[in-house]
Amino acid sequence: MIGRLEEAELERRLQAKQPGQKGVWIQTLGCQMNEHDTEIMLGMLAHMGYVEVASPVEADLILYNTCAVRENPERKVYGQIHMLRQLKERNPNLIIGICGCMVQQKAELEKIRQSLEHVDLVFGTHNIHRLPELLHRVKVTGERVIEVWHEEGDIVEGLPVQREGKLKAYVTIIYGCNEFCTYCIVPYVRGKERSRAMEQILAECRELGEAGYKEIMLLGQNVNAYGNDLPGDVTFARLLAEVDRVPGIERIRFTSPHPKHFTDDVIEVMARAEKVCEHIHLPAQAGSDRTLRRMGRRYTRDQYLRLVDKMRSAIDDLAITTDLIVGFPGETDEDFMETIRLVEEVEFDGAFMFIYSPRIGTPATRLKDQVPEDVKRERIHYLIDVQNAISRKKNEAWVGRTVEVLVEGTSHKDSTKLSGRSRQNKLVVFEGPQDLIGKTVNVRITEAQTWSLTGTLAQ
Numbered sequence: 001m002i003g004r005l006e007e008a009e010l011e012r013r014l015q016a017k018q019p020g021q022k023g024v025w026i027q028t029l030g031c032q033m034n035e036h037d038t039e040i041m042l043g044m045l046a047h048m049g050y051v052e053v054a055s056p057v058e059a060d061l062i063l064y065n066t067c068a069v070r071e072n073p074e075r076k077v078y079g080q081i082h083m084l085r086q087l088k089e090r091n092p093n094l095i096i097g098i099c100g101c102m103v104q105q106k107a108e109l110e111k112i113r114q115s116l117e118h119v120d121l122v123f124g125t126h127n128i129h130r131l132p133e134l135l136h137r138v139k140v141t142g143e144r145v146i147e148v149w150h151e152e153g154d155i156v157e158g159l160p161v162q163r164e165g166k167l168k169a170y171v172t173i174i175y176g177c178n179e180f181c182t183y184c185i186v187p188y189v190r191g192k193e194r195s196r197a198m199e200q201i202l203a204e205c206r207e208l209g210e211a212g213y214k215e216i217m218l219l220g221q222n223v224n225a226y227g228n229d230l231p232g233d234v235t236f237a238r239l240l241a242e243v244d245r246v247p248g249i250e251r252i253r254f255t256s257p258h259p260k261h262f263t264d265d266v267i268e269v270m271a272r273a274e275k276v277c278e279h280i281h282l283p284a285q286a287g288s289d290r291t292l293r294r295m296g297r298r299y300t301r302d303q304y305l306r307l308v309d310k311m312r313s314a315i316d317d318l319a320i321t322t323d324l325i326v327g328f329p330g331e332t333d334e335d336f337m338e339t340i341r342l343v344e345e346v347e348f349d350g351a352f353m354f355i356y357s358p359r360i361g362t363p364a365t366r367l368k369d370q371v372p373e374d375v376k377r378e379r380i381h382y383l384i385d386v387q388n389a390i391s392r393k394k395n396e397a398w399v400g401r402t403v404e405v406l407v408e409g410t411s412h413k414d415s416t417k418l419s420g421r422s423r424q425n426k427l428v429v430f431e432g433p434q435d436l437i438g439k440t441v442n443v444r445i446t447e448a449q450t451w452s453l454t455g456t457l458a459q
Contacts, residue, residue: 030067209248287342
């Protein structure tokens with residue numbers, strides 16, 4: 001972000017803008033669905049003559065694509081957009097917009113309306129396709145435009161997409177969520193589940209294969225509920241099998257599945273499919289049946305463990321990662337230790353671990369026995385230590401083995417080395433020539449760290 005730029009420096013940067021160029025800068029917060037929404041917005045804006053720029057100072061249009069799952073991203077948005085007043089004062093033609101999940105919450109929308117007067121454009125998750133028209137209205141009228149739909153419309157196909165890279169691509173297969181977990185705001189801001197037609201998904205995948213993309217990530221808030229709202233025998237398992245046959249694509253991943261919808265036929269497809277990777281992100285959220293009931297997760301600890309056993313029995317070298325929440329209302333010390341015991345029993349390869357954050361409008365905010373903040377912090381640190389030790393142990397088991405790596409680029413920590421992902425989604429760093437970027441190579445693992453593997457090119 002720009003912070004409080006000195007007047008002379010701000011003027012210098014404004015004068016350095018390319019004449020005649022319409023620049024757009026988008027800050028994306030949250031999940032992969034938001035990241036893909038940003039790619040769609042950039043695609044539409046490119047058709048309007050906008051070029052993505054590296055900083056907000058260079059931009060004629062600034063958009064914040066927001067998240068509502070946790071509180072910190074919301075605070076970040078308000079803080080950063082308040083700072084943009086300085087830029088708006090020096091560049092009156094600058095258009096500032098906020099979109100995404102945060103504005104779908106009526107209380108947040110009213111707060112934006114009242115406290116961020118310098119924001120020109122506000123729209124939500126259900127009407128992203130209307131961005132060109134809404135932006136045109138701002139330009140023509142010079143007035144503030146706020147349009148947030150609180151009911152889902154039909155799925156809009158055929159929108160242009162400006163993808164971030166040339167190697168890996170997101171493909172949304174289902175929108176929304178019907179689960180209504182008591183802590184989660186997603187069903188309220190993303191709406192009910194709506195599956196895309198399989199023909200549209202496969203056409204998009206074929207286009208990506210023809211364009212040279214090697215890996216696709218199938219996206220959905222509840223990805224393996226795909227097809228439940230469609231007529232006929234359309235299922236997630238059938239979709240996986242069909243995508244596996246798409247020419248050009250070498251790897252298929254998906255996120256995030258719900259344990260309740262992880263059926264045997266999906267496991268069977270994963271076991272026999274050539275391109276579906278041996279990695280599953282399977283959110284557990286908690287290890288205590290009592291907490292799972294209060295969360296509205298609709299499975300038990302035992303059902304989760306039996307699902308994990310079934311997956312590992314069917315799929316060789318399967319890596320499993322998860323999401324975990326600590327400090328959910330009413331969570332006792334014993335409930336928390338049940339989560340620790342689940343982590344130790346499953347031995348996840350990795351985990352996203354969060355302190356429970358109340359979201360206004362969700363049932364969990366009304367539950368009694370909110371856990372004190374100091375207890376939450378103590379528990380999250382304990383959980384992180386336990387999981388990190390397991391992650392290190394799981395990675396050490398790969399030392400001496402050879403893995404297939406899709407080379408994504410140079411290492412962020414050492415630009416003289418290459419890095420990529422194994423089929424198990426392990427980050428692998430190794431020495432090799434730059435012309436290997438974009439290719440699949442075999443790497444022999446020589447060293448393990450907690451969050452990555454180091455190796456050498458296999459002969």
